[in-house]
Amino acid sequence: MSKAYPMPSLGAGMEAGTVVEWHVEPGQKVSRGDVVGVVDTEKGAIEIEIWEDAEVEAIVAAPGTKVPVGEPLLRLRTAVEEEEKEEAPAVGAEERTGGEAPPAATAEAAATAEEPAPPTEMADDEFVEEVWEEEQEASVPAEEPSRRLRASPVARKRAKELGIDLEGLQGSGQDRAITLSDVEGAAKKGGSEEAPAAAPKAAEVKEEAAEAAEVAPEADTDEDLATEAGEDRHAAMRKAIATAMARSKREIPHYYLAHTCSLEASLRWLRETNQNRSPSRRLLLAALYLKAVAGAIEEFPEFNGFWEDDAFQPADGVHPGMAISLRGGGLVAPAIHDANSRTLEELTEAIRDVVQRSRAGHLRGSEVADPTITVTSLGDRGVDTVFGVIYPPQVAIVGIGTAVERPWAEGGMVGSRRTATLTLAADHRASDGHRGALFLDRISQRLQSPEDL
Amino acid sequence: MNESDQTRVRAGIREAFRHIAPEVDLESIDPAANIREEADLDSVDAINLIVLLDKKLGVEIPESDYDQITTLQDMTRYLEAHASRDPES
Numbered sequence: 001m002s003k004a005y006p007m008p009s010l011g012a013g014m015e016a017g018t019v020v021e022w023h024v025e026p027g028q029k030v031s032r033g034d035v036v037g038v039v040d041t042e043k044g045a046i047e048i049e050i051w052e053d054a055e056v057e058a059i060v061a062a063p064g065t066k067v068p069v070g071e072p073l074l075r076l077r078t079a080v081e082e083e084e085k086e087e088a089p090a091v092g093a094e095e096r097t098g099g100e101a102p103p104a105a106t107a108e109a110a111a112t113a114e115e116p117a118p119p120t121e122m123a124d125d126e127f128v129e130e131v132w133e134e135e136q137e138a139s140v141p142a143e144e145p146s147r148r149l150r151a152s153p154v155a156r157k158r159a160k161e162l163g164i165d166l167e168g169l170q171g172s173g174q175d176r177a178i179t180l181s182d183v184e185g186a187a188k189k190g191g192s193e194e195a196p197a198a199a200p201k202a203a204e205v206k207e208e209a210a211e212a213a214e215v216a217p218e219a220d221t222d223e224d225l226a227t228e229a230g231e232d233r234h235a236a237m238r239k240a241i242a243t244a245m246a247r248s249k250r251e252i253p254h255y256y257l258a259h260t261c262s263l264e265a266s267l268r269w270l271r272e273t274n275q276n277r278s279p280s281r282r283l284l285l286a287a288l289y290l291k292a293v294a295g296a297i298e299e300f301p302e303f304n305g306f307w308e309d310d311a312f313q314p315a316d317g318v319h320p321g322m323a324i325s326l327r328g329g330g331l332v333a334p335a336i337h338d339a340n341s342r343t344l345e346e347l348t349e350a351i352r353d354v355v356q357r358s359r360a361g362h363l364r365g366s367e368v369a370d371p372t373i374t375v376t377s378l379g380d381r382g383v384d385t386v387f388g389v390i391y392p393p394q395v396a397i398v399g400i401g402t403a404v405e406r407p408w409a410e411g412g413m414v415g416s417r418r419t420a421t422l423t424l425a426a427d428h429r430a431s432d433g434h435r436g437a438l439f440l441d442r443i444s445q446r447l448q449s450p451e452d453l
Numbered sequence: 454m455n456e457s458d459q460t461r462v463r464a465g466i467r468e469a470f471r472h473i474a475p476e477v478d479l480e481s482i483d484p485a486a487n488i489r490e491e492a493d494l495d496s497v498d499a500i501n502l503i504v505l506l507d508k509k510l511g512v513e514i515p516e517s518d519y520d521q522i523t524t525l526q527d528m529t530r531y532l533e534a535h536a537s538r539d540p541e542s
Contacts, residue, residue, distance in 0.1 A: 005538075278513055284497065381495075
C-alpha cells in the first residue's frame with residue numbers, strides 16, 4: 001500500500017518545518033524507529049523517525065523545502081496489499097502533488113530496489129562518535145584561532161557541498177555555532193553575484209528529490225529560503241517558547257503545591273552505589289528523581305496526559321520530558337520514553353545521552369513530540385523552589401529544587417538533613433489539589449527507598 | 454611528573470571542555486575559581502566531563518575525590534599527579 005509520510009507535529013504550535021536532509025533514498029527499506037531524515041524547526045534540527053516497516057517510494061519534499069505539518073514528506077510503500085503497488089503510488093501521488101515526479105521516482109525506486117541500500121548516512125552511534133572526532137580534529141591546532149570554530153555537522157556537510165569556507169562565516173546558532181541556515185545564507189549572499197543561489201545547488205545533491213520538489217505544493221522560492229536562512233535560531237526558539245508559555249498562562253488554570261523531603265536516604269544510597277563504579281557507570285541523582293516521578297505517575301495517571309478538546313486525555317505511556325537548558329539560552333524538554341519501566345542505569349545513560357544531544361542539536365522527533373509530563377530540576381543552579389509553567393497540552397510539571405542541608409525536626413529532635421523541595425504545578429481542569437498533594441507525597445516516599453526504585 | 458605528562462594532561466582537559474562546554478575559554482577562566490560555576494556545568498555536564506577525562510587520560514576520579522577538583526588549578530594538579538602514577542592504560 002502506498003501512503004504519505006507527513007511532516008510530524010513536534011509540539012504545540014509547530015506549523016511547518018524545513019527539510020534539511022534525507023538519510024534514505026527511493027527503494028530503500030526502512031524499519032520502525034529508523035531515523036529517515038532531519039527537519040529544521042524552531043526547536044533546532046530534529047531527526048525524524050519512521051513509524052512502520054516500509055520501503056521508501058519517493059521523496060516528495062527536497063532538502064530546503066518548507067513543509068506544513070501534515071503535508072507529505074515522503075511516499076512509503078508498506079507490506080500490506082503488496083499487489084497494489086503497481087497502481088497505488090500514482091493514485092496516491094496524484095491526490096497530493098498532482099504529480100509527474102512521483103511516478104518517475106517510482107520507476108527509479110523499482111530500478112534501485114534490488115540494490116543494497118547505499119550508506120548515505122551513518123548510524124546514530126557512529127554519528128555521535130563522528131561529532132566527537134570532528135571536534136577533536138578541530139582542536140588539534142590548539143593555539144590557533146580556528147579551534148573556536150563551531151559548526152553543526154549538517155552545516156559542515158552542506159558547506160563542503162557548496163564549497164564554502166566555514167572560517168569566514170558568522171555563526172547564529174547556539175554558542176555562535178555555524179548552522180545550516182548560516183551556510184545557506186552565505187551561499188545565497190555570495191551566490192547572488194556570481195553563482196546560482198543556494199537552493200538550486202542544494203538540489204543537485206539529490207536530483208530525484210529535487211524533481212519531486214518542483215511539483216511539491218509548498219516548495220519555497222529562493223527568496224523565501226534566504227529569508228528563512230537569515231533567521232536567528234535563537235530568536236525562533238525564543239518565539240516558540242513565548243507562544244507555548246503565553247498559551248499556558250492564558251489557558252491553563254495552574255495550581256501550585258510544594259513539599260520538602262529528606263534526600264538523606266537517596267544521597268547515601270547513591271554514594272555507596274557509585275563508590276566502586278567507573279565514571280561511565282555512576283548513577284545520577286536526576287535518574288532517581290525521574291524514576292520516582294515516573295513510578296508515582298502509575299498511581300496518579302491524571303497528571304500524565306493532555307488537555308485536549310475540553311477533556312483530559314490520559315497518555316498511553318509514561319514519557320516524562322526532562323527540561324534541559326541549552327548553553328547560550330533556550331530550553332528543550334525531550335521525552336525519556338517509558339521511564340517507569342527502565343532501570344536507574346538505563347535512565348542515567350538516557351539522561352546523559354539526551355542532554356548531550358539536546359545541546360548538540362540532534363534530538364529525535366519522538367523525543368520532542370512525546371512528553372506526557374515535564375520534570376524540571378533547577379537544583380544545580382541553587383534554586384530552592386521551582387514554580388513551573390505547564391507545557392501545553394500537558395497537564396503537570398514537577399519541579400525539584402537544590403539539595404541543601406536544612407534544620408530538620410523529627411521525633412521531637414532537631415537535626416540537620418539534606419533536603420529538596422518538590423513542587424507540582426498542575427492543571428486544575430484535569431486534577432485537584434488533594435490528588436496533587438498525594439502525588440507529591442508519593443514521589444517523596446519513593447525517594448526514601450532508593451533501592452526499590 | 455615530566456613535561457610530556459603535563460602537556461598531555463592539559464591537552465586532555467582542553468579537549469574534554471571543548472566537548473562539554475565548547476564556548477568556554479579555559480585561558481580566560483580564573484584557575485582558582487569554582488570550575489562548575491565558571492563554566493556553568495550542571496551535574497550531567499560534570500559526570501560527562503569526568504567520563505571524558507577518564508577516557509582521555511586514563512584517570513578514574515572517584516566520587517570521593519570530587520572535592521579535590523573543584524577549580525581548574527586543582528583539577529590540573531590532581532590529574533597530573535594521577536596521570537604520572539598511572540600512565541596510559
